[in-house]
Amino acid sequence: MPRSQRNQKVSLTKTSKKGRELKQGIVSEVRKCVDEYPSVYVFSFVNLRSKLLKEVRLDFREDSRFFMGKNKVMILALGKSEQDEYQDNLRQVSKRLKGQVGLLFTRRPAEEVKTYFKALAVADHAPPGFVHDETIPLPTGSLGDWPVSMMEQFRKLGVVVEVEEGVLVNRKAINMCTAGEPISPEGAKLLALYDKKIATFTMSLLCRWSEGEFEALAEGTDDAMVTE
Template sequence: MPKSKRDKKISLTKTAKKGVALKQRIIEDIRSCVDEFDNIYVFSFNNIRNNTFKEIRNTWKPSRFFFGKNRVIGVGLGRTVEEEVQDGLHKVSECLKGERALLFTNKTEEEVIAYFESQNFEEFARSGNVAQRTVSLEEGPLENFSHAMEPYLRKLGLPTKLDKGIVTMIKPYEVCTEGSILTPEQAKILELLDIRMAAFEMKLKCSWNKNTGFKKYL
């Protein structure tokens, strides 16, 4: 009887001592998921935040997501024909580049595609993002902010003061200019103003099914 690919041992001799146990645990988790779930999807993502990530995980339970550590995930799947734990999984490993992640699930392809196509919405921009438009504040009261916020707003660079307990702009101020790279302070001001300039999206790149094998998406 041929030896199962699942039993292949992968050497971590090139891995630094610190963190070896964690990486080995991720590899074992990946291999357990290969056994447990029928489908694997690789997808790219932009501007994901921790809260969004947490909501996605909760929505898809008991499916499993793996974000980051592409190389370690690739080791778990197998990066070559000789190393892969199931036929065709080295092709999935080859798709793990840059900002990409893995989904193990037993949901149908139709369900997965429908969900990913719906995940396209505006999110708060981060430091380093490009400003999508110019945002300016006029002189006068900022009534949406409590008086306790005024020192923090000044720390962020806004020219404010308290006028009879109301946060007030003492002069006009340009928060950001269209096309400029946002600083941490600008990104925080935009978030406090509830102005969203980043697009969150998730795009399927490839999939693998235990019966039909590997598939690539455009």
């Protein structure tokens, strides 16, 4: 029988009253989900954007709950050791709460959850700072079927552009991104203008806990960015 520690007090004395109340609320919500949902997963993510996460949340809205962004507080709620874990083996879940990760509480069957995340891969525009493995140039010549009114916008993005016979023309070849180097804000905007989706959004399951039983699904997490 899984052990419950519902009445265990959590110390948050190092935070302000407002912050303490917020953190205590998260602790309470996480523990409530432990009690209400039969399974909890830790997931990592790569190239996460708000709109993409929203779509995943919508897919799981009927039977699941997500928590992200407060690793230390979630660890506090679940417990770090055998002595303070909220339920048996939740300390194993806490060990995976490092870096860019989150919690998924769900009533869905395990195989259905695993299949969903294994297939999840969405091409998207790269944010500034993203490192691509290929160089994508913006050569000299016509910039494409853009209105002349776009000239100033292109210039602000570092393009040496002129109008020639009613067409925007690039006078100096540049790279929108260079292999192995972080993409600049200007480069990211240029790639988006040309609809170059070079980033792939993925979410990977690291472990599963269900009624006191723990299952490791993967090791480690990936670096990622969260952007609007």
